[in-house]
Amino acid sequence: EAQVTQNPRYLITVTGKKLTVTCSQNMNHEYMSWYRQDPGLGLRQIYYSMNVEVTDKGDVPEGYKVSRKEKRNFPLILESPSPNQTSLYFCASSARTETYEQYFGPGTRLTVT
């Protein structure tokens, strides 16, 4: 089954404790992206990647890192999480076609205390 998976689905952590949210897709998609969703703000893009070893900042990259060492994986790293990073995070992927409709993962709900 074609899908985007994220782990963990739920995470409660404390300020400053480094964490990684994994994202994997099995559709051989070139394009992958991370979003955060906050009430009233919709989805805001954090980082995206056009292909292996190619990443770029989205609209809200501060406090986040990403890497794209393999085509299928695109982990999101919070080196020193802060409470304002409490949010619902989504990973998405798409083929690099003219329209690149995106396939979303199920989401990771992160709480930073």
Added chain:
Amino acid sequence: SQQGEEDPQALSIQEGENATMNCSYKTSINNLQWYRQNSGRGLVHLILIRSNEREKHSGRLRVTLDTSKKSSSLLITASRAADTASYFCATDEGDYKLSFGAGTTVTVRA
């Protein structure tokens, strides 16, 4: 940047009625996409309309695009309880970044 702005923020309708929501945006786009999100879950792509198209249909969905007014509308006909969800428009400005609006929450009452 948040490009699309949906209107209304929330909509409550009776099963069988039509639901219409609008999306306005600010800059030129390559295409505009609509997504659905069931409570707390990932978004699902519904339909895409290119900048050179004016109307598109997919099942009970009808999307229009007016590039002169920088606006789009999504119509769901003969709504069902399963249509209860949030709907987002997303604009593609041609830079491989989709910009999403804050969404319209649709509640379909039985």
